[in-house]
Amino acid sequence: MxxxxxxxxxxxxxxxxxxxxxxxxxxxxxxxxxxxxxxxxxxxxxxxxxxxxxxxxxxxxxxxxxxxxxxxxxxxxxxxxxxxxxxxxxxxxxxxVNYSSESVAQQTFAMLLSLMNGIHTYDSRVKSGQYSEGTSFTWIGNSFSEIAGKRFGIIGLGNIGTRVAEIATAFGAEVIYYSTSGISRNEKYKLVDKEELFSTSDIISIHSPLNDKTANFVGEEEFKLMPTSSILINTGRGGIVNESDLANALNTNEIAGAAVDVFAVEPIQENNPLLSIDVPGKILLSPHVAWASxxxxxxxxxxxxxxxxxxxxx
The missing domain is CATH 3.40.50.720 (NAD(P)-binding Rossmann-like Domain)
Incomplete structure (x- = not known):
């Protein structure tokens, strides 16, 4: 044997x-x-x-x-x-191949919803007793926005990207995508160029492989294009996003938030700028686990x- x-x-x-x-x-x-x-x-x-x-x-x-x-x-x-x-x-x-599409898609939305809805903030409000001490039946805090009606941009429309697109559509979002290979993947969704994707998307989710075309694909110039209310999600590969530029974009309010599951060096290093964002609540981090249901x-x-x-x- x-x-x-x-x-x-x-x-x-x-x-x-x-x-x-x-x-x-x-x-x-x-x-x-x-x-x-x-x-x-x-x-x-x-x-x-x-x-x-x-x-x-x-x-x-x-x-x-x-x-x-x-x-x-x-x-x-x-x-x-x-x-x-x-x-x-x-x-x-x-x-x-094609073993983790459901897992990654689920984690993508778990992170997005937690970030958008401020789940940790609301949970803490109740458990700390602050909600009980209030005079109103509700505590809105900073509130939250709906995915419905938002423009949801996807980088890489393979098996995982397509599943994310389907779920985003079910939430009522308008899905657009950018093809890093230049190949049109799905006629159900609008294929756009890089500038349109970054400048018009409320949410951008990365699902492309890391290669010569995608290394440092998202950096300073792309963050400048993004609306200040936008959110970036990376459950793809760490090297696709320049982490220093992302930290700067969050600290200077160029974008509203980010959810990151993957890092350029893994496990994440202690000096990674994503660990010292001025407002920690703007970023949600997980330890490269999206694939691992x-x-x-x-x-x-x-x-x-x-x-x-x-x-x-x-």
């Missing part, structure tokens, strides 16, 4: 034990919670199959594994694997299992 090595199972959560144990049907499996760069070579030296989420697999690592025939990435992005080297060495690389992670492991089984049988 082939030797299968999982390098970073802690990225998959601690509630999918049964799904992970199932891989023992496919070979002799070793599970590592995490793996540092210095540990990789020793851990995979006899592996025929490597399973990785974020551990980087270089040409040197591949070359040191004489029996390696398959690298399986438990994610959609494969930027942590040297694909050119894999092709040269005739090592198959498999990834997983239990259902999405189970589906991811089902796809990973199928990827290994397919190559084993070929």
């Amino acid at each position: 082939p030797k299968i090595v999982f390098l970073d199972t802690n990225t998959l959560g601690n509630d999918v034990h049964e799904e992970l144990q199932r891989f023992k049907n496919l070979g002799d499996v070793i599970y590592y919670d995490s793996t540092t760069a210095n540990e990789i070579t020793d851990k995979v030296k006899n592996a025929e199959i490597i399973v990785t989420n974020k551990v980087v697999i270089t040409k040197e690592i591949m070359a040191s594994c004489s029996q390696l025939k398959l690298i399986v990435v438990t994610a959609t992005g494969t930027n942590n694997v040297d694909l050119t080297a894999a092709k040269e060495l005739e090592i198959v690389v498999k990834n997983a 239990k259902e999405a992670r189970k589906k991811l492991l089902e796809i990973t299992y199928a990827n290994i089984k397919e190559v084993n049988q070929s």
Whole structure:
């Protein structure tokens, strides 16, 4: 049976034990919670199959594994694997696609609604006793706005972006989108250029991959285009938004708020400017978790299992 090595199972959560144990049907499996760069070579030296989420697999690592025939990435992005080297060495690389659309879309709106509706502020008002001390049946505070009637701009209309568009439409928003590839994706929604997207959207949500076209795609110039009442959501990739420019846009009131699940360096560094916004309530942060509903992670492991089984049988 082939030797299968999982390098970073802690990225998959601690509630999918049964799904992970199932891989023992496919070979002799070793599970590592995490793996540092210095540990990789020793851990995979006899592996025929490597399973990785974020551990980087270089040409040197591949070359040191004489029996390696398959690298399986438990994610959609494969930027942590040297694909050119894999092709040269005739090592198959498999990834997983379309497993987290519902999860990311749900987290996108959870963050947006929490930010727009000031959920934490209202919750605190009641639990602190301040609401009980008031004379009115209600406490409006800074109030909140409705999604209905807003222009909802989406960057990247793939599987996730399309699902977000459907939900935004159900809320009563007008959906427009910008295609980073230049390809028209869906006739149901209006395709616009970059300037129109940023200058006319009340809400902008990012759902594109990180590549040469999208790195630092949202920065100082884009924030200047955005209405001062607008909100930016990034549940796509951290490097798409210039974090210093976003912090400045929030501090100078160029935009009203932001919800961010992904960061240029992960985990987020202590000196990241997004952690020291002048008015912390303007930004909502989560630890790159939008993809990770239990259902999405189970589906991811089902796809990973199928990827290994397919190559084993070929």
